[in-house]
Amino acid sequence: MNSWRKVLPVPLIGAMVLAGCGSGSTTKETKNKTLGTSGLQKESKDTVLRVSGAEEDAQLLKQIMESFKKDNPDCPYTLEQVVFSESNARDAILGDINNAPDVFTFADDQLRALVASGVLGEVTDQEVLSGNVKASVDAASVNGKTYAYPLTADNGYFLYYNKSFYSEDDVKTMDGLLTKAAAKKKKVTMDMSSGWYLYAFYGNTGMKLELAEDGITNVCNWNSKKNKITGMDVAKAMAAIGRSAGFKSGGDDVLAAGAKDGSVVAGVSGVWEANALKEVWGDNLGAVKLPTYSVAGQQLQMASFAGYKMVGVNHFSAKEEWAKKFAIYLTNQDNQTLRFQLRGQGPSNTKASESAEVKASPAIQAILTQSEFSSLQRVGGNFWAPATELGTMVASGSVPSQKQLDKLIKQITASVAE
16 A cells, blocks of 8 residues: 655646645645555646655645745746655655655665665765765765765764753763662653664674675674673663663653653653753753763763664656755755754754754754764664563563573574575
């Protein structure tokens, strides 16, 4: 079943306006319409350049599309917005390539599959290659060639805290965070059951989690008995955190609700939670890199996955030339700045990221500081379920046996055929 949903047609020339698009009732009726292969008439498909993005970015994307219309009156296409999740863009596109959008946003971990399928062609525009931070261009590249347009450089996680409760020294270590929280019957939150966050405890241990050369299978030795810090060392350290009276495993909903009712004084999340926490903590909102944690008798800096949002152009599109022009426009300095202003997302554009308002954002500065201890998320699908099982176990305070740990890592590293 096709997952594309039509949202906001933006006419570029009057003769090509879709019938009824100016009507409030028609817009409401078509907002959630699923676009199958017959969802648009052939004539419309020839004259419409479709742009997809996340639902929460709908108004921002509409504004950018309207600006593009004014700045490019010679464009022969009507721009139309469709909505789908950036996190499963790859599956939606590869599941229906013939009906995929001309321009689409997606998370960087899907890049290799989109390149391998031929959906993405090489990006050679020098302004794109030199105008974005190197890490974002690297994330958009495979074997030295760039295949997408960097859009944000903020898809990672760090520590938020209430400055009225914690000092700057308190938040340097997980021990300091938990001890003070427990003493006051408060909580520090982190979604330890999520493999995305679980990586924080392993990333700087010297143990591996990466894709094999086949681009599908995982290489992982989180059960190692030979490393200076072993797999069981980390499991015991995480379980100790899980047992702390000052800790509560939970996602963004737990962090936001706890901050609001006063029960949570710190939590691990990303830039997307900045506005919600700012409403609660106001000027007491603090954001810093992740703390160190106690493992194998030492303090080890917590790591994180680094992530980037990017824009792809459908290489199979008959409108590829104009699709590229719009992708460049969508990701330029002005529109990345606008994205920060309206959505709080950190720009990958070097000039936009150096602006005073971006530098004044605690969340953006925290993600930049944490980036020193971050790695690109490059894992296969077999990672997530076993990681959740392990994370759920240690979050409850239970320590797995070596045999249990070996079994979970075997599942993570299994071939896709197993």
